[in-house]
Amino acid sequence: MGLKFLVVGAGAVGGYFGGRLLEAGEDVTFLVRSKRRKQLEQTGLVLESVKGDAKLDPPLIEKGEAGTFDVVLLSTKAYQLDNVLQDLSSFINEETAIIPLLNGIGHLDTLDDYFNKGAVLGGLCHIESTLTEEGHISHTSSGHRLTFGERNGDMSERVKRIAASFEKSNADVQTSIHISEAMWRKYLFITTLSGITTLFNSPVGPIRKSDEGRAFTHKLIDEIVTVMRHTDEPINNDFADKAWSQFLKLSDETKASMQKDKEKGLPVEADHIQGYLLRLAEKHKCSAPYLQAVYANLKVYEQFRRDVD
Template sequence: MGLKFLVVGAGAVGGYFGGRLLEAGEDVTFLVRPNRRKQLEQTGLVLQSVKGSAKLDPPLIEKGEAGTFDVVLLSTKAYQLDNVLPDLKGFMHDDTVVIPLLNGIGHLDTLDRYFNKDTVLGGLCFIESTLTEEGHILHTSSGHRLTFGERNGEMSGRVTRIGESFEKTNADVETSIHISEGMWRKYLFITTLASITTLFNCPVGPIRESEEGRAFTYQLIDEIITVMRHTDEPIKDDFADKAWRQFMKLSEETKASMQKDLEKGLPVEADHIQGYLLQLAEKHEVSTPYLQAVYTNLKVYERMKDDG
């Protein structure tokens, strides 16, 4: 028998990769809220993608309904996590595996406390996608990569089996024995991208064309790396250079998902992304003026949004 997947939410990330699994014929169910369920029942799950579009009829489920699953793809925003986790236990059996696709790192502590630590794999993805007003998933760049693996560096049978389920999907999915390193590399990159595009309120192009913008970005990368090196995590010497090269290769129109959320007036993950690093910096007495400027800008935005 094949694996049964539960995708938590049907947003820009979970909806995309879950949709690609469903498109490939895998057993996929989406755990959604009532409003999203009503929308999907009317429109279907629509992927508008430069890699190939699709319209799917996804199985849907809400909290409190019956069913158990082998793999949970968790792609909520970090600020939604505490509300989502109580909904999951009823859908899990003793060997269910959780693959988190959230940005950042702090969610691993939360998941490890809530579930048995062995239940939680490492996971990350790179994709530029968003939800349209109609609830369609709009994927606008060629990248659609998902990576997962055991956080202890082993290649387990369960990871191999899950990887086999993704083999026929129209997405770049791979397993990794270096997933922890990969997650910290992504954390550096996504923090940098989210920070500069929200602070300067523009896509990458104008920032990169400005000498001051390039200098700010480089100093921010160095600052984040300095904080990360105070942890026991696998932070390698090439982290900064690779993050810089990745930044320089981005298309001029690239914006972080946090910037897109800010433009829509939605909540942002400031505490989970920048705030987590600032907590580490305070703990280890690391000066972080660039990161603090970014975080302050985001907290002012949150205050203005809440004040309406």
């Protein structure tokens, strides 16, 4: 029997990867809230993607309905997590594997505290996608990679089965036996990219073109790595160089999803992404002025943003 997937959050990330899995014929249900449910019932789940469009009619459930699932793809924003945990708990059992796709790291502690030991795998994704006004998922550049694995490095049977479910999907899904390291690398990259694109209100191109923008980015990367090194995590010597070369390879138009959300007046994950690292810096008495500047900009922005639930 195939695995039963529950995608929590039919947004830019969950809608894309869950949609690709559904398109491949797998058993995928989306946990949604009532407004999104109405929209999806009217329009279908629409992917407008450089990798191929799709229009799907996914099974939808809301909190309190019946069902248990083998795998949860968790793809809400970090600031929505507290509500999500309550809504989700009735859909999981002792065997359910939870794969979080959020940016950042802090959610792992929250999830580990809430769910059974070992339930939560490591996960991340590289994709530039956003929700349009009509609720379609707009995927604008060629990357659509989802990486997951056991955080203890095992290549477990459940990882192999989940990977097999994705085999026929139109997405680049990979397993990793170094998922914790991969998550910290992505964390460094996204803290930098979301930090600079929101601070300078700009895509990557103009930031890279100016000496000041490049110097700021360089200092920010170094500073974040210094903070990360105060943890017991596998922060290898090449972290800063790899993040810098990733930054150099981005297209001029690239913006972090945080900057896209900021342009829409939506909430941002400042406390989860930059704030978490600043709390680490404070704990270890480590100075982080560039990160502080990025965070201050986001905290000022937060006073003016739209309220959403």
